[in-house]
Amino acid sequence: MPSQPAVSVVAPCFNEEAVLPEFLRRVGAVLDAMGGSSEVVLVDDGSRDTTWEVMSKAAADDPRIVAVQLMRNHGHQLALTAGLSVCRGERILIIDADLQDPPELLPDMLALMDGGADVVYGQRRTREGEGLFKKLTARVFYRTLSRITEVEIPHDAGDFRLISREVLDLLISMPERHRFIRGMIAWIGGRQVPLIYDRKARVAGESKYPFRKMVKFAADALTGFSVAPLKLSTSIGWFMAAAGSLFTVYTILGTLLWGQTARGWASLMAVLCLLSSMQFLMLGALGAYLGRLYDQSKGRPLYMIREVTCTGDRPVEPLRGLGWGHRNS
Ligand code: UDP
Numbered sequence: 001m002p003s004q005p006a007v008s009v010v011a012p013c014f015n016e017e018a019v020l021p022e023f024l025r026r027v028g029a030v031l032d033a034m035g036g037s038s039e040v041v042l043v044d045d046g047s048r049d050t051t052w053e054v055m056s057k058a059a060a061d062d063p064r065i066v067a068v069q070l071m072r073n074h075g076h077q078l079a080l081t082a083g084l085s086v087c088r089g090e091r092i093l094i095i096d097a098d099l100q101d102p103p104e105l106l107p108d109m110l111a112l113m114d115g116g117a118d119v120v121y122g123q124r125r126t127r128e129g130e131g132l133f134k135k136l137t138a139r140v141f142y143r144t145l146s147r148i149t150e151v152e153i154p155h156d157a158g159d160f161r162l163i164s165r166e167v168l169d170l171l172i173s174m175p176e177r178h179r180f181i182r183g184m185i186a187w188i189g190g191r192q193v194p195l196i197y198d199r200k201a202r203v204a205g206e207s208k209y210p211f212r213k214m215v216k217f218a219a220d221a222l223t224g225f226s227v228a229p230l231k232l233s234t235s236i237g238w239f240m241a242a243a244g245s246l247f248t249v250y251t252i253l254g255t256l257l258w259g260q261t262a263r264g265w266a267s268l269m270a271v272l273c274l275l276s277s278m279q280f281l282m283l284g285a286l287g288a289y290l291g292r293l294y295d296q297s298k299g300r301p302l303y304m305i306r307e308v309t310c311t312g313d314r315p316v317e318p319l320r321g322l323g324w325g326h327r328n329s
């Protein structure tokens, strides 16, 4: 029976050929210095460059490395989920491949976990090399999210964190498709402690989160952790009802007392435009939830694995085969 590694490092990679060798070098150095058993699980999220070649070669040369290739690009959160389902460690470090989050913090995180923490999350004191736009949108997003959700999701924290096997098993048992992993881990609870650090700039390559992906990510977080947008229509409805009543009184008085029969085109148009835009907005909010409900109801696997390369002593049986997916339902 193969033994369970003490630590797994899990990193999703999308077109990361430029950073992967340096990433493996730095993570390898940290793990070597620590001693003990460990594994590195790399997930190729449908890269179009040579990421898979680089990682599968690394896995063929080093028994500690497991390379997982997905069938196509599933997105950061699902690629990470694939890696988390495959890893076997007692404690699991979630990290991006671009070295924005230093793997050298692992010993400090492990020490905090020795002290009784279930989750040690990296909290950014500074964010180097990221534009004003990214910083500003992140700030607004996290402030809004914490206002409308009942779960306390830490500010200025990404997915960079160390979690225990117990927390990971709970996370994997959560079946949702539209995953906001940092929120799901916060939702699990237990003892979660921050580790303050300075976030670096990417070592190489460019961000794989264009604006479009950022919006989707934010929408998944919002809809996954709050139904406030659905309730918004009730508030808007009450406000419009009050404003409408006042306007009706004004219109009747205007007709009876001041003989205004044909005026008011501008105000009519304004009310019409405002109301119909609100209706479309609320329809959109309904659609966002309905669409996610539909996606979930199909019960498809969250991701599909094409190939796994590893030479270690792990059982390959559950990983073999085209189209193996992760499903909980
Ligand atoms: N990533 C992924 N699939 C995607 C987009 C990103 O696996 O569709 C990975 C990427 O390779 C990196 C991590 O997710 O390891 C975070 O992405 P990135 O650093 O580009 O995001 P940023 O730090 O700019 O928010």
Ligand code: MG
Pocket (backbone or CB within 6 Å): 096, 098, 100, 202, 207
């Ligand atoms: Mg990054």
